[in-house]
Amino acid sequence: MSGWSRKVGADSWAWGRVCRDVGATAAATAAGASAGWAVWNYLNGQAATARTVIPHRTDNAPDGDGVYHPDGRVTRYTRDTEVDLFLTVFGDSTAAGLGVDTADETPGVQVARRVAAETGKTVRYANKAIVGATSKGLAAQIDAMFIAHERPDVAIILIGANDVTSRNGIRASARRLGDAVRLLVGGGAKVVVGTCPDFGVITAIPQPLRTVLRQWGLRLAAAQRAAVRAAGGRSVPLADLMAKEFRAQLDFMLSPDQYHPSAAGYALAADILMPPVLDAIGEWGSAPLPEPPEESPAVEESRVATALRRLLKQV
Template sequence: MSRASVARKAAAYVAGTAGVSAACFLSGWGVLKGEAAIARRVVGQPFDGAPDDNGVYGAGPGDAIQFVVLGDSTAKGMGADAASQTVGAIIATAVAAFAGRPVRLTNVAVVGATSPDLGGQLDGLLARVPHPDVALIMVGANDVTSRLSQTDAVEHLAETVRRLRDADAPVVVGTCPDLGVIKPVPQPLRQLARRWSRHLAAAQTRTVVELGGRTVSLGDLLGHEFSDSPAVMFSKDRFHPSSAGYARAASALLPSILDAIGEVSADTGRRPERLRGEAVRPVASAARRAARDPGTEVTGTEVTGMARNARGPWAVLLRRHRHPLPAPDDAAKHAEPDETSETVAPETDTPDSEDKPAASG
């Protein structure tokens, strides 16, 4: 068969397949648009604003630690009843207590922001705080709901992280939350939202770690509490966290913030523990695992003095949950077949399943 004949047959096949795919896509897209409209009506309208949590927290000798926050409505604290209940304020208060120094919080997050808005936030921030001591970024939910290109979203996040690192600021990124936990959103839209959220969170982690930052997986905003107690963990719009929800998220972010500025936390210097689902992996594998394991921190590390192998940078997963270790039988059930007996040895990378349960810790 000649190349021209093969090409004609291939073209005819592609055209026929494309026609079927297009019909399925249009039908599916119509369903999703209808469900999105239902979700908007059920979830309701957002609040008029969020508390202003900018200011100085704590007291003590020495200059104030410059803590800056960028991102979207979650970073801003929409849904909290008071300024002291936002993620930024909770972390600032705790850091001041640990460090014995005041903390000046500068929050430039904007309700409704997407990743492309981070550049403008950072421009204004660096004009006020040229050299932050630590930066927290929380972004991604609006990228998913607006169906922003993942490539564009990650590129804008990368540029923001790169500029903060150039300003000598340690960077902690709370990755895209799992929007599949929003119960008012109907299926199959909710399942698609979960998949998009996790894919974006994994891409965020790969990029941030390669640029020298660290990430904390917010996933379903840290626990089954959000599924089991939505009236407590969600605010009145049934979309944004309540003050209790923000406290839960802040508790997972705090250890990473403390480590980033050199303050000691319960996990400082701790070796990865296999029974807790922790490991050293290539960053791409670590990112996939973290995206489905809320509360997991991913940061760069070295193996035998090398920061990367042929597959990219090495990364270490630490599960910052303060839950007890799992029972040995439970750990064995959740352990992956490629795990080694040495807790600090890198794992051989194998494909991760999105629905595979992680070890609880």
């Protein structure tokens, strides 16, 4: 659920594009040009309200890079350090773990610690994610690592929310993610991707803007899933698997900024990511992996959501 905090503190051009397109679709399918203009104004006003509710984050996530040992120790990595597994995380502020106070609470560190404890392996962990990143920045994150002559054994990617708030095209965003997965797989990595989260749980975003973003995010997640599979990665539908828990315990699952996950929210993400990560490195065993739903559940129905659905089919 990254990126909103950064985007809402910036100019509203991205929201203008979203609202303009929703308004245009509503005008074409509902009550004409005047209705479309009303939708545009209404959603743009809601975006302005949201910017006053969700703080503009300029800080970075806690740094958890290091070597994680089966006995719980954490040591500094050097070129001479011998490790059994190199785990990296790419993506946006959710991947980095923005919203928590300590490195141990970030999703990448939680996964690294659990992999070390459950497999007995010494795990080097490196966070390459950048706060505010979209799919457009994934290739640069990976290239920077390759230039340093580093190749991960397993990579986790969490990306998508900023593509929604930036109104990046769904097909183009999914294609860029697929290219990033293909690049990592070509470098010898096993890749696990957490697809776009569910904006519907962020109650600080007013309705119907929240439904607009949720529709967009769910369609992006579906496109990401197909692109990741085609590129040889494993996809994890975070929107489907996390939304119920977030809605049931929203104050517990969100950080004080009411947008990024809390330590508990990131722990839930780590729980969900662990089975495919262990399976990717051959440590899951003979038990079948949990089966995620094939399609996202239906979202709230409204005239705006229906208009947006028609629009997104063209993106």
